[in-house]
Amino acid sequence: MKLDILLFGITTDLVGTSNLEIEVPASSSVAHFKxxxxxxxxxxxxxxxxxxxxxxxxxxxETLLQENDVVAIIPPVSGG
Structure with a gap:
């Protein structure tokens, strides 16, 4: 199934983009996605x-993902 991925902060730098689309098996969990x-x-x-x-x-x-879900990867945020 297709997932739309949004990346923020350092994850954008590490992957080289702020959004992408990936395929995972049906009924994948967030752990499988990671x-x-x-x-x-x-x-x-x-x-x-x-x-x-x-x-x-x-x-x-344990959250199960569904076709066309939008999944965001959010790194720790610091600052002040």
Missing amino acids: NEMTTKFPQLTNIQTYAIAVNESYATD
Whole structure:
């Protein structure tokens, strides 16, 4: 199934784009999606943690993805 991916902050720099489209097997979980992304983009292992949002809501590793979901990868934010 197709997913639209949005990347923010350092993840944009690591992957080289702010959005992309990927294919994952039907009924994939967020955990499976993370594994797929680090396989395709091993440079993502350079950040230790990041949040995942699915259709603008934060998701857990157990969240199941659906065709055409919009998945955002949100790295930790710091500043002041």
